[in-house]
Amino acid sequence: MSDWLQNITQGALGAISVSMLFSLHRLLRGPSLTDRVVALDLFSLQTSAVITVYALWVGQPELVDVALVLAVIGSMGTIVIARYLYSARKGVP
C-alpha cells in the first residue's frame, strides 16, 4: 500500500472515531430508552466500520469476518429489543 493511501486510511479512522464519540454522547444522555437503543445500533455499525478499515490498513483479510459478524449481531439485538418494547404491557415501561 502506498503512502498517501495509508494517510487517507488513517483519516477515515479518525472521522469514524469522531462519529463514535457523537453516538456515545447520545447513548449516555439520550432522553428516552429508544434513543439509547438507536445509539447502540449505530455504535455497533461504527465498530464494524472501524474493524473493516483497520483490516484494510494492516492488510489482514480475516478481520472482515469479525466486522460481518458484529454487524449482523448488532442489528439482531436491535430487532429483539424493539420486539420487547412493542409488546410491553400497559403501565410497565
Add this chain to the structure above:
Amino acid sequence: MKEIITAVLLVLGALLMLLAGLGLFRMPDLFLRLHGAAKASSLGVGLLMGAAALGLGDVSVVARAALGVTFVFVMTPVATLLIAQAAFRAGIPLWERTHQNDLEEHHPAGGPYEPRLGPDGED
C-alpha cells in the same frame, strides 16, 4: 487506478459515517434521528466494505464483503422500522414542527395499548 478508487470509496464512506453520527447528535426528534442514522450508516458501511474488498484484492474477501453488505442492507431497515413503531406506540413526542402524521389516524399514540391476548391468554 485501483488505489484511487479505493481512496474515493474510503473518503465517501468515512464522510457518510461522520454524517450519521452528526445526525444522531443534532437532530431534534427521535424519528428524525432514526432517519439520519439508518440510511447514512448503512450506505457508509457498504462503501467501506467495498473499499476493503477492492484494496485487499482477494476473492474470499470480495465474497465476505458482498455478504456483509447484503446483511446490512436487509437488516438495518427492518430494525429501524421496528424501533420507530415501538417508539410511536410508546408515545415518544414528535418534533413540534412535524406536520404530516399518517400513522396517527389508525394507531393513535399515547402509551402502550393493552396487548391482544390469544385464546389461551398468550400474547
